């Protein structure tokens with residue numbers, strides 16, 4: 001496929017042999033948007049009404065591209081399975097042709113040759129198709145991506161009653177929330193259960209599991225703690241070849257289809273004898289492959305950027321970024337409606353194992369999906385559309401003396417039928 005630079009494109013667009021086609025991943029949103037009432041404006045009144053607007057949800061860039069109903073009707077006449085040739089475009093009514101070229105310039109239609117600024121759209125759609133992404137999942141993945149988001153760190157600012165005040169405000173707007181305990185009114189009978197004693201090291205770890213937001217960041221974590229966490233959670237403990245070069249690996253967490261599409265990338269911040277920086281954990285060899293070295297201050301700043309400004313998580317000693325290899329999963333589950341969900345759940349299972357292992361070692365841990373995944377993808381040089389960061393676990397030496405940011409529930413015992 002030919003490529004043009006931006007400037008030559010705009011200068012020569014009317015001269016070149018350009019073909020266009022409809023996108024094959026084309027999902028639309030129709031939503032009311034605020035619009036100035038022009039007739040009332042001319043009468044001297046400012047009235048903002050609601051007007052339905054249509055937009056294409058780009059599954060590559062995560063943008064919403066506005067469309068008029070007339071443009072949509074025109075797009076429906078353009079084929080998606082082949083390029084509309086220059087000759088065919090020439091034979092069209094002049095206004096329709098100009099409209100199609102405009103849609104191509106805005107990235108609504110795909111064009112060949114593509115201007116440099118739109119290359120990623122054509123390439124992205126090709127990869128989506130080749131990988132057999134399910135269209136709804138592709139749109140969701142692209143539209144849930146964050147770049148440069150800095151949260152307002154509400155946890156840090158909230159003191160005393162602020163949280164309660166905010167919840168009461170929410171109640172004012174949305175009414176009462178759904179209840180914390182659920183009782184079915186259509187239950188035929190209730191069977192009382194004995195409350196067992198959860199004893200022994202496994203249950204100790206299970207009951208000690210918690211999200212930690214305060215770490216003794218100046219005290220280095222031992223390298224053996226990092227080794228253990230990686231091996232216990234992301235290590236390979238078994239392998240089975242089902243065909244030549246087609247193997248499933250065994251980890252301590254379950255995985256849809258035993259595919260284990262989640263890779264661990266480590267941001268080392270303060271670990272003994274381990275330079276701060278970004279690494280890829282090669283599970284087959286149990287090796288950390290260094291991608292980028294940096295000093296501790298930069299590593300901490302990067303942790304804060306990656307977690308969208310959650311400064312308390314940047315206090316941790318190491319972060320483990322969960323990177324999904326969608327291509328590994330979709331190779332088996334092509335166009336599968338549940339495949340995307342399964343990948344996300346794989347990450348969640350790994351996270352629980354991460355939490356439990358940290359609790360077993362007496363370390364603090366956290367998990368977050370509020371991450372700048374687009375920035376992480378660029379920094380780790382991930383393959384667009386094929387791979388993406390989807391969550392981050394972090395861990396380190398907990399500072400149990402600073403509990404102000406922790407979830408500190410009161411003890412609870414089941415009430416029985418009462």
Ligand SMILES: Cc1cc2nc3c(=O)[nH]c(=O)nc-3n(C[C@H](O)[C@H](O)[C@H](O)COP(=O)(O)O)c2cc1C
Nearest residue numbers: 155209210211212213310366367368369370406407
């Ligand atoms: C999917 C998911 C996303 C989360 N994201 C965040 C987050 O962005 N920031 C944060 O402080 N905690 C985050 N947490 C941790 C929860 O806030 C925490 O699990 C919850 O408050 C209960 O506390 P516990 O883990 O100590 O039981 C997340 C947990 C999950 C499972």
